[in-house]
Amino acid sequence: MFFDELKVGDEFTSPSKTLTEAHYLLFSGVTGDSHPIHYDVEYARKTRFGKPVAHGLLLASMTALGASSVTHRLEGFIMVEQGCRFIKPAIVGDTIYPRHTVEKIWREDRRGFVRLAATISNQRGETLLEGFHVYQVDLRSGQKEES
Secondary structure, three states: HHHHHHOOEEEEEOOEEOOOOOHHHHHHHHHHHOOOHHHHHHHOOOOOOOOOOOOHHHHOOOOOHHHHHHHHHHOOOOOOOOEEOOOOOOOOOOEEEEEEEEEEEEEEEOOEEEEEEEEEEEEOOOOEEEEEEEEEEOHHHHHHHHO
């Protein structure tokens, strides 16, 4: 997929995933984040959430564009920026639905960029995460000479 193939409003979805304790443990093993809010039922019961919640960065990582329906067409995409805010917690047993929507496409000199809205919702249709990704996207070789 090249820069000129993208248009504002394009949507890409990722397969749904039901969160399990294994997701939390694998994420903790990779990152070292072992805060009890994610594992300790008694600790979590005393928090405003009442039960263990998913790591925020675990959810953010599940917005990876490479896991979406466009993955096999992503030649020449380089992530240059991302951000998000967490709207509601995710808990073990929640099924999450990541989605990306092309918000903006622009050029800077001989480089193409695309900004995607990234969202995650759950099985109840609640938005858990709102964010964005910015990618530099390869131009076709003929486009690089235009300016």
